[in-house]
Amino acid sequence: xxxxxxxxxxxxxxxxAKQSKEQNExxxxxxxxxxSTVDYAVFSENYRQLKGYHEDADLGLGCGIPTQFAxxxxxxxxxxxxxxxxxxxxxxxxxVGETGKVxxxxxxxxxxxxxxxxxxxxxFRNVEFVKGDIEDMPLEDxxxxxxxxxxxxxxxxxxxxxxxxxxxxxxxxxxxxxSDVVVKGNLPEKLKNDAEMYAGxxxxxxxxxxxxxxxxxxxxxxxxxxxxKEVQLPQEILQKYLNEEEIRQFNQKEIGIFxxxxxxEKAIEGSIN
Numbered sequence: 188x189x190x191x192x193x194x195x196x197x198x199x200x201x202x203x204a205k206q207s208k209e210q211n212e213x214x215x216x217x218x219x220x221x222x223s224t225v226d227y228a229v230f231s232e233n234y235r236q237l238k239g240y241h242e243d244a245d246l247g248l249g250c251g252i253p254t255q256f257a258x259x260x261x262x263x264x265x266x267x268x269x270x271x272x273x274x275x276x277x278x279x280x281x282x283v284g285e286t287g288k289v290x291x292x293x294x295x296x297x298x299x300x301x302x303x304x305x306x307x308x309x310x311f312r313n314v315e316f317v318k319g320d321i322e323d324m325p326l327e328d329x330x331x332x333x334x335x336x337x338x339x340x341x342x343x344x345x346x347x348x349x350x351x352x353x354x355x356x357x358x359x360x361x362x363x364x365x366s367d368v369v370v371k372g373n374l375p376e377k378l379k380n381d382a383e384m385y386a387g388x389x390x391x392x393x394x395x396x397x398x399x400x401x402x403x404x405x406x407x408x409x410x411x412x413x414x415x416k417e418v419q420l421p422q423e424i425l426q427k428y429l430n431e432e433e434i435r436q437f438n439q440k441e442i443g444i445f446x447x448x449x450x451x452e453k454a455i456e457g458s459i460n
Contacts, residue, residue, distance in 0.1 A: 193294075193320075193344065234274065239281025244273040244305045250338035250446035251366025254278050256413040257450070258362070262286040263332040266356060268321050268349075268365070269293055269339030273302040273314070279335065280314050290331075291316045292324060322348045329358050336365040338446070341391040346398070350405040357453040363407070364450040368418070369395040372442030375433055392444065399449070407451030414448040 232252050234240050248271060259265055259282045267276045270291025280289045293299050293316065302316045319325045321343050334353050343349045353363050370392050402410050417440070425434050436442050 234278065237278050237281075239278040241273070241277045241305060241309060243308070244271075244277055244302070246272055246274070248338060249274070249366060250368050250418075251414060251416075251448045252278075253335040253337055253364045253366045253448055254282065256448050257333050257335050257364035259283060259333050259335075264288045264330060264358075265290070266326070266331045266334045267291045268334065268336035268353070269342070270302060270316060271295075271298045273305045273316065275335055275337050276302070276314055276316075277305070277309065277311075279333075280311055283313075285313065287313060289314045290326075292319045292321065292326070294318060294320050322352060324352050324356060326356050328355050331356050332358055332361050334361070334363040334365075336363075336367070338366060338368060340365055341368045341393070343391075346393070347401050347405065350402055350407070354405055354407065354453055359453060359455045362409075362450060362452040364413070364448065366414075366446060366448045367398070368392040368444060368446055369398050370442070370444055371395055371440075372436070374442055374444070375429060395445065395447065398447075402449065402451050406454065408454050410449065410451040412447050412449045414446075416446045418444040418446055 232249055234245055234249075234252065235242075237252070237254075254275060257265075257279075259279055261282065261284045263283045264287060265276075265279045265283060267279065267289065270276050270293050273291060276289045276291040280287075283289060289311075291302060291314075293302070296318070299316055299318055306314050306316065317325065321339070322345050334357055340346060340349055357363065368391075371394070374392075399410060399412070425437060429437060433442070
């Protein structure tokens with residue numbers, strides 16, 4: 188099942204990489220209407236006002252702006268998980284400057300190719316993109332000051348393993364800040380189990396408290412939810428997957444889909460939680 192999910196995600200994002208931001212925001216799942224589910228425009232944030240923004244790297248796939256709350260400093264070493272065409276990497280590069288370093292990791296060849304081309308245009312020598320799986324990153328221990336991610340970890344089948352990997356590659360005293368999609372309440376299984384909806388950032392989402400518990404169980408300190416925003420889904424989407432009572436509950440926020448930006452710190456060895 189895990190392998191199938193990863194295959195669906197990889198195939199979907201390969202198609203997305205071959206389209207423009209405008210095509211992705213106006214086609215279902217960003218893949219030309221292949222699935223009658225969610226369009227990414229319901230999640231995306233406006234990056235245009237940010238220093239370091241590069242239009243060719245913005246495919247409209249994020250559900251937050253993690254760099255706004257990541258406390259990145261000049262000279263920091265930053266890792267972006269699921270870096271896509273490089274959007275968050277280039278924003279982070281504007282913060283770390285010439286003395287810092289930014290690494291993006293992605294497992295989709297088409298996205299990496301797009302990122303390489305964007306970086307070549309910009310000429311950054313301290314931005315690097317590597318191929319790898321977030322659950323088993325080909326990176327050394329204790330090498331990053333900050334790890335960021337934008338609407339990616341919900342697509343990872345084993346989220347506990349992903350946060351263990353984040354902790355491994357962070358320096359002692361380093362921290363992460365990720366934007367992601369979570370759910371509140373009991374989202375109907377027919378919605379959660381749809382593989383195409385999963386690649387569209389909803390069915391892969393887990394209960395918000397479970398998400399925060401995984402972070403705590405991985406051993407992170409000072410876990411903070413900096414931002415929380417309800418995702419407004421079109422009525423026709425709700426009608427496709429939910430009955431009238433479930434739609435009523437959804438509209439009354441008894442259940443719902445939310446984007447959150449959450450941060451946590453890796454303890455310094457010998458410190459007390």
